[in-house]
Amino acid sequence: MxxxxxxxxxxxxxxxxxxxxxxxxxxxxxxxxxxxxxxxxxxxxxxxxxxxxxxxxxxxxxxxxxxxxxxxxxxxxxxxxxxxxxxxxxxxxxxxxxxxxxxKGQPVGVEKLLEAETLLVLNGISNHDNVGAAFRNAAAFGAGGVLLDEQSCDPLYRKSIRVSAGAALWLPYLQSGQCDDHVSWLENAGFDVWAMTPRTTAEELHRLEPATKTAILLGPEGPGLSDALIDRCRPVRIAMAGGFDSINVATAGAIALAHCHASSGSAKA
Missing domain, CATH: 3.30.1330.30 (Ribosomal protein L30/S12)
Incomplete structure (x- = not known):
């Protein structure tokens, strides 16, 4: 030393x-x-x-x-x-x-990231705690990486790293471009893109079987994902008690990731 x-x-x-x-x-x-x-x-x-x-x-x-x-x-x-x-x-x-x-060094290439079976995609997540928690959840439930747009905050911000329990230091991620570009990349790579939304017409998460390659798309708290983005993807909602339609964005990601992890058959007892 x-x-x-x-x-x-x-x-x-x-x-x-x-x-x-x-x-x-x-x-x-x-x-x-x-x-x-x-x-x-x-x-x-x-x-x-x-x-x-x-x-x-x-x-x-x-x-x-x-x-x-x-x-x-x-x-x-x-x-x-x-x-x-x-x-x-x-x-x-x-x-x-x-x-x-x-x-920071060189970023992970998008081609490498798209080799994963499950990805978490963050659109406009500007709260450092939420980004850190999203990374922690992605690591906990076996996601192969995280894709962020330029409007989301830096995963290597000091507090984000701490909230991620260090996952931001090793989990592959790429922060680049806009979410429209991300959806195009994901579709071309064969991903089924789940746009998480409280829409009552969206498919219920617990009824879905994840595809071989699944991407979970999260938007900012408050406005959520734009209608245009939701319509490009598969709208998915988490069933909740009557009179309540939303939860913290990182928590929503955790529930969706846990569902994919359990459905994959890789979850340990």
Missing amino acids: SKIEISDPEDPRLAPYVSIRERDLTGRSDGRFIVEGKVTLAILLERSRFEIESVFIGRSRVEPLAEMLAQVPEGVPVYVAPQDVMDQVAGFPIHRGVLACAH
């Missing part, structure tokens, strides 16, 4: 960690992203497809996490600082005392 003690919050080596919240909100243009917390650092080290650049950790966390830090690749610096220095650099209290910086 290349441990480097830091005492000055102005140390230029910590530049990627400066004012994290502001950079998250404005978007990073340098191809980097930040991981926060013990669980997500472990996944970044053990399972992620992304290249780690550095680790920034509170001094009090070094000994408890010694075994994990031993997995940091040779040559990757581990910056260690007192908690107050870490907080000054980040711009807010880093209660977990664990940060890491990694590179």
Whole structure:
């Protein structure tokens, strides 16, 4: 482990960690992203497809996490600082005392993503918690990947990664283009595209048998998917109690994914 003690919050080596919240909100243009917390650092080290650049950790966390830090690749610096220095650099209290910086690298090619049997497709999902939860659900129910349009928020936003329980670090995904393009790609690749909607005329999820290749399309909370998109796909609804027609978008995705997973015969008892 290349441990480097830091005492000055102005140390230029910590530049990627400066004012994290502001950079998250404005978007990073340098191809980097930040991981926060013990669980997500472990996944970044053990399972992620992304290249780690550095680790920034509170001094009090070094000994408890010694075994994990031993997995940091040779040559990757581990910056260690007192908690107050870490907080000054980040711009807010880093209660977990664990940060890491990694590179996004090259995106997954659409051809590779379309080899999956089940995909989750996110259209206009701009809430970071919902995107993170959607990735966690996709991983939990065996989806082969996630396809997002440019209006959806970045899965590698720090909070999205944390809410995804680290799934955003290893589950294949592509964020590109518009949802109309995605539907065309999916149709050409032989997917049955389920547009999740509260329409009463839509087919009920529990009555459907998933196709060999199935894509589950989710729209933003509130407006939902556009009528044009729904009409291009197979409208599917989740049966609910009378007088209530909607649930959280990530929850709807979880229910649909669980149905596909159970129907595939691959679910374990």
